[in-house]
Amino acid sequence: MSQSTPSSNACPKCSAALPSTATAGLCPRCLMAEAMVPTQVEGEPAIQLPLPTEQIAPHFPQLEILECLGRGGMGVVYKARQKTLNRFVALKLLAPERVLDPHFAERFTREAQALAALNHPNIVTIYDFGQAGGFYYLLMEFVDGMNLRRLLRARKFTPEEALAIVPPLCDALQFAHDRGIVHRDIKPENLLLDKTGRVKVADFGIAKILGTVNASGKAGEPAAPENTTQTDVGTPGYSAPEQKTDPQRVDSRADVYSLGVVFYELLTGERPDGRLEPPSKKVQIDVRLDEVVLRALEKDPELRFQQVSEVKTMVETIVRPSSNPPPVSPAADISTLTPRKGKLKDMLSTKAIIAIVSACVLLVAGTLAIVFHSTTETRNIIKIKARIDGKDIMKIQGNKVWWEHEEAGLPGDPKGGNQPTFINGIAWRPQWDGSNSIPFEALTPVFNPKSPAQVTFNKLSGRGDAAISELPTPANNNTLSVYFYDEEGGADWYELSILWK
Amino acid sequence: MSAEPTPPTRCRPRQGSLAEEFRTTRWTQVSRAKADSPEGRHALAELCNAYYEPVAAFLRCDLRDADAARELAHDFFAHMLTGGTIAHAEQERGRFRSYLLGAVKHFLSHHREALLRLKRGGGVENISLNETEVPSVPDAGVLPPDAAFDQQWALTVVAHALEALQRECIAEGRSDFFELVKPWLTGDAAHGDQAALAARHGMNANALKVAVHRLKRRFRQLLKAEVAGTLDNPGLVEAEMRALFAALGG
Numbered sequence: 041m042s043q044s045t046p047s048s049n050a051c052p053k054c055s056a057a058l059p060s061t062a063t064a065g066l067c068p069r070c071l072m073a074e075a076m077v078p079t080q081v082e083g084e085p086a087i088q089l090p091l092p093t094e095q096i097a098p099h100f101p102q103l104e105i106l107e108c109l110g111r112g113g114m115g116v117v118y119k120a121r122q123k124t125l126n127r128f129v130a131l132k133l134l135a136p137e138r139v140l141d142p143h144f145a146e147r148f149t150r151e152a153q154a155l156a157a158l159n160h161p162n163i164v165t166i167y168d169f170g171q172a173g174g175f176y177y178l179l180m181e182f183v184d185g186m187n188l189r190r191l192l193r194a195r196k197f198t199p200e201e202a203l204a205i206v207p208p209l210c211d212a213l214q215f216a217h218d219r220g221i222v223h224r225d226i227k228p229e230n231l232l233l234d235k236t237g238r239v240k241v242a243d244f245g246i247a248k249i250l251g252t253v254n255a256s257g258k259a260g261e262p263a264a265p266e267n268t269t270q271t272d273v274g275t276p277g278y279s280a281p282e283q284k285t286d287p288q289r290v291d292s293r294a295d296v297y298s299l300g301v302v303f304y305e306l307l308t309g310e311r312p313d314g315r316l317e318p319p320s321k322k323v324q325i326d327v328r329l330d331e332v333v334l335r336a337l338e339k340d341p342e343l344r345f346q347q348v349s350e351v352k353t354m355v356e357t358i359v360r361p362s363s364n365p366p367p368v369s370p371a372a373d374i375s376t377l378t379p380r381k382g383k384l385k386d387m388l389s390t391k392a393i394i395a396i397v398s399a400c401v402l403l404v405a406g407t408l409a410i411v412f413h414s415t416t417e418t419r420n421i422i423k424i425k426a427r428i429d430g431k432d433i434m435k436i437q438g439n440k441v442w443w444e445h446e447e448a449g450l451p452g453d454p455k456g457g458n459q460p461t462f463i464n465g466i467a468w469r470p471q472w473d474g475s476n477s478i479p480f481e482a483l484t485p486v487f488n489p490k491s492p493a494q495v496t497f498n499k500l501s502g503r504g505d506a507a508i509s510e511l512p513t514p515a516n517n518n519t520l521s522v523y524f525y526d527e528e529g530g531a532d533w534y535e536l537s538i539l540w541k
Numbered sequence: 542m543s544a545e546p547t548p549p550t551r552c553r554p555r556q557g558s559l560a561e562e563f564r565t566t567r568w569t570q571v572s573r574a575k576a577d578s579p580e581g582r583h584a585l586a587e588l589c590n591a592y593y594e595p596v597a598a599f600l601r602c603d604l605r606d607a608d609a610a611r612e613l614a615h616d617f618f619a620h621m622l623t624g625g626t627i628a629h630a631e632q633e634r635g636r637f638r639s640y641l642l643g644a645v646k647h648f649l650s651h652h653r654e655a656l657l658r659l660k661r662g663g664g665v666e667n668i669s670l671n672e673t674e675v676p677s678v679p680d681a682g683v684l685p686p687d688a689a690f691d692q693q694w695a696l697t698v699v700a701h702a703l704e705a706l707q708r709e710c711i712a713e714g715r716s717d718f719f720e721l722v723k724p725w726l727t728g729d730a731a732h733g734d735q736a737a738l739a740a741r742h743g744m745n746a747n748a749l750k751v752a753v754h755r756l757k758r759r760f761r762q763l764l765k766a767e768v769a770g771t772l773d774n775p776g777l778v779e780a781e782m783r784a785l786f787a788a789l790g791g
Binding site for chain 2 (some may be wrong): 053063064066067068069070071072073074075076431433446505507509510521523525
């Protein structure tokens with residue numbers, strides 16, 4: 041474009057001709073380009089998990105999103121409360137990058153419906169599923185406990201404990217198999233143990249939903265390794281050999297194999313390697329159990345147990361009931377329990393499982409305090425309720441909380457409305473001293489996150505913005521800054537919680 | 542922050558976006574209104590007032606005569622506002638931009654005939670290439686008239702959104718802030734270090750970051766509202782924005 045008029049300059053950024061006055065000296069093309077950058081500017085969820093809970097909450101008005109429970113290969117799980125039913129639920133958002141198939145939506149619905157029909161005490165129930173905010177989600181039963189991986193890391197299981205877990209697991213798997221659903225990804229991370237001692241299998245059939253199981257393709261043709269993803273082949277170490285070599289032929293016997301791996305790991309503390317040493321050589325158990333474990337671990341599905349229920353039958357046969365069971369106290373020191381014939385059946389009772397879980401708490405309370413997400417235990421949390429008019433910044437450092445005010449009414453000031461700020465329920469009327477308030481110095485627990493990444497923030501109410509504006513770093517003396525912005529007339533109450541590890 | 546902690550004036554509530562107030566009419570109101578209804582005509586008058594420049598740009602490109610273009614634009618709008626062309630081109634009703642372009646072309650073709658008749662009758666007009674008042678488009682002679690129209694349209698849309706944003710800031714007593722921060726509307730890399738700027742003006746760096754973010758978000762909202770105001774179906778805003786951006790590409 042030739043430039044023949046005196047008013048033309050070129051934008052340094054995009055080289056478009058600049059008009060003289062219309063857009064306040066700014067390049068209109070750049071203005072428009074910048075304004076067209078989608079989503080992030082609006083504060084809509086980016087397609088990156090995990091998201092801060094306040095970005096998820098608008099898409100689930102029926103839920104109160106509480107905290108992020110964890111992140112797995114397939115997505116992120118949040119703890120939430122269903123407002124109408126007043127119960128806790130787990131909300132799983134499926135990571136969009138895992139949706140590999142164009143016909144995902146249709147299959148998702150079909151599979152999710154099948155899963156929702158799996159109503160069994162040892163299976164994590166699906167309550168609802170759908171699409172919101174650009175994600176596919178599953179609304180599930182919230183299990184107040186922890187997964188077997190964490191328990192395994194915390195300490196070794198005794199054989200009794202292992203044997204207590206396997207039969208209900210078999211029940212769950214058999215129930216699903218009878219309804220044509222194969223889990224395909226049985227591993228300790230997907231097996232939950234709740235506080236009442238109940239085993240629950242989670243994430244049934246997720247692999248199939250995600251379309252990583254080859255729906256088409258010729259039978260007998262091995263999947264090329266470069267075309268498969270982790271879920272195609274299950275999880276390395278737990279998936280049956282045919283999941284890699286012959287995915288089209290995968291059936292319920294793959295779950296038998298994975299169960300075998302878990303069983304082996306529970307008994308010995310290690311996963312089976314190439315040599316496949318019988319468990320009785322590693323720990324003191326009934327040698328007949330070797331047979332069960334090794335048969336489940338047969339490479340050829342034809343040689344394994346053909347039904348999961350057979351595993352349970354075998355285990356229960358080996359562990360014969362006694363007529364005089366000794367009492368098991370929940371506070372019993374687990375390490376004194378040794379395998380004795382005739383006493384094992386008691387170990388299979390729910391009481392024993394409760395003993396396992398509570399013993400875990402007793403023995404490794406330190407580790408578990410971090411790992412458990414329980415509402416009844418104390419944890420590192422600050423709950424703040426404040427009345428905001430205009431702009432304010434709250435700072436949190438160690439045991440101190442104070443306001444650095446910016447604009448409009450002061451929190452806690454009579455001129456600003458004379459409302460206190462509540463810190464963990466304690467009312468505080470900050471006195472103002474120069475530009476800052478006199479701090480609140482009784483914060484318990486003391487705010488000392490291990491790293492900036494260990495701080496999570498939930499805004500529970502408030503019509504404007506509240507967000508972390510600065511994370512605690514050594515540079516700022518580990519001070520957390522929370523920024524409030526209430527731009528409407530008058531003031532509003534803001535509630536938020538800050539958790540840290 | 543003052544030594545004496547007296548609370549400054551409270552933030553005033555925003556009375557709905559000023560862009561919305563400025564253009565409460567919508568193309569939907571015009572396109573569905575009956576030709577003779579006062580509401581329809583009023584709505585159309587407002588829109589025409591707002592989108593005068595693209596028509597002028599088109600005519601300048603086509604006629605190669607700034608004076609003649611201005612006169613014709615005036616005649617065209619007068620003609621439109623007296624109910625002349627409301628009933629024109631049903632298929633163009635989705636977008637005011639397409640509608641207006643169609644209408645001005647239609648008007649022009651009739652006018653050419655009249656011009657020709659006039660010329661044959663005598664009275665030679667002086668054709669001047671001095672473009673004394675070129676508001677925006679740098680070289681109208683090089684672009685085809687349709688492209689000039691679209692480009693000026695896009696420019697007008699952006700200008701309106703920016704003006705609306707500025708008006709809002711002024712109404713909130715933040716005109717200084719607007720002047721300070723507006724370069725960031727064209728991108729983060731545009732004007733250097735926000736932290737340094739904040740320090741220089743005694744502002745909290747994080748507060749500045751949040752405020753810039755909000756201003757950009759508001760600009761985007763106003764821009765979308767401006768575009769939506771010219772569409773029958775607001776769901777087509779994104780597509781229209783892409784088209785306008787392409788028109789600005791030159």
